[in-house]
Amino acid sequence: MSAAQAYGMLVAGILLVYLECCRPGWVIPGAAGSVLMLLAAARMWEWGVTGAGLGLIALGAALLAAEALLRWPGIPGAAGAAVMAWGATRLIEGRPMGWMPAVALSYAVALATVLLGSLAWKGYWAKRAG
Numbered sequence: 001m002s003a004a005q006a007y008g009m010l011v012a013g014i015l016l017v018y019l020e021c022c023r024p025g026w027v028i029p030g031a032a033g034s035v036l037m038l039l040a041a042a043r044m045w046e047w048g049v050t051g052a053g054l055g056l057i058a059l060g061a062a063l064l065a066a067e068a069l070l071r072w073p074g075i076p077g078a079a080g081a082a083v084m085a086w087g088a089t090r091l092i093e094g095r096p097m098g099w100m101p102a103v104a105l106s107y108a109v110a111l112a113t114v115l116l117g118s119l120a121w122k123g124y125w126a127k128r129a130g
Contacts, residue, residue, distance in 0.1 A: 004101035005064045006043045011105040013037030015112055048093040060106065064113045072124025081110035 016033025020026060063080030070076075081103075088102035 002042060003044075003047070003097040004105075006040045006047075007088050007091065007097060008101065008105055009036050009040035010044075011109055013040060014109060018112055044092055050090055050093050053087045053089075053091030055091065057084050058087075060084030060087060064110055067114055067117065069107065069117065075076060077110055077114045081107045 002104035013033040013036030016029040016036065016050070020030030020033065023029075024077040060083035061074045063083060067080060085099070085102040085106035088106055089097050089099060091097070
């Protein structure tokens with residue numbers, strides 16, 4: 001298994017857990033997502049995870065959360081996805097990941113986060129108004 005495949009498993013697990021959070025009660029996406037994230041994390045841990053990669057991914061996640069919660073128009077989301085992709089390329093020591101899988105997977109997470117955040121805000125304001 002390559003570093004890109006392990007990161008892909010991690011991203012797929014995150015997206016499945018997002019799906020479970022959007023539609024609670026479906027057990028399969030949440031369970032499958034948790035298993036995928038644990039398998040990917042175990043594989044990455046065996047290879048040796050770098051602190052710089054984890055820190056950059058955490059910073060990217062924080063920027064994506066700022067995009068979703070503060071309703072800024074696109075800048076934190078794009079920056080968060082770019083920082084997350086940069087962290088993904090430096091995540092595993094001795095097993096470099098190319099830019100293309102890192103960018104594609106990081107932007108998939110960013111897109112899902114921004115879309116779900118905007119839907120949550122629309123639902124919040126619609127419930128509050130009516």
